[in-house]
Amino acid sequence: MTGAGESIRRRLLISGRVQGVGFRWSCRRVAEAQGVAGWCRNLPDGRVEAVFEGDPAAVERAVAWSRGGPPAAIVTSVDVIPETPQGERGFGLG
Numbered sequence: 001m002t003g004a005g006e007s008i009r010r011r012l013l014i015s016g017r018v019q020g021v022g023f024r025w026s027c028r029r030v031a032e033a034q035g036v037a038g039w040c041r042n043l044p045d046g047r048v049e050a051v052f053e054g055d056p057a058a059v060e061r062a063v064a065w066s067r068g069g070p071p072a073a074i075v076t077s078v079d080v081i082p083e084t085p086q087g088e089r090g091f092g093l094g
Helices: 023-034 056-066
Strands: 007-018 037-042 048-054 073-082 092-094
Touching: 007 023, 007 056, 023 037, 023 048, 048 056, 056 073, 056 092
Parallel strands: 037 092
Antiparallel strands: 007 048, 007 073, 037 048
C-alpha cells in the first residue's frame, strides 16, 4: 500500500479499434496484476476511457500497456490526463 502523496491518477482516452476486442476485460486483468485501482468503459464515440490510480510505476506500466492493448486491438492514440488521486479501490468495468 502506498502512503499519502505516493499515488498518482491518470485518465486515458484510447482511440482506434478498441471496442469489441476485449479491451476492457484485458485492461482490468492488467490493472489487477499491477495492483492498480480504477475503471474502464466504452464511450459512445468508439473510444475507451480508463482511469488508473496507484503506485506511480504500476500506473505507468498500465498506461504503457494501453498504448497497445490486447492482440485484437489497433490503438491509434492515447490521450493521458493527469488527475488528483481520488482513493479508488478495486477495478471496475463500465
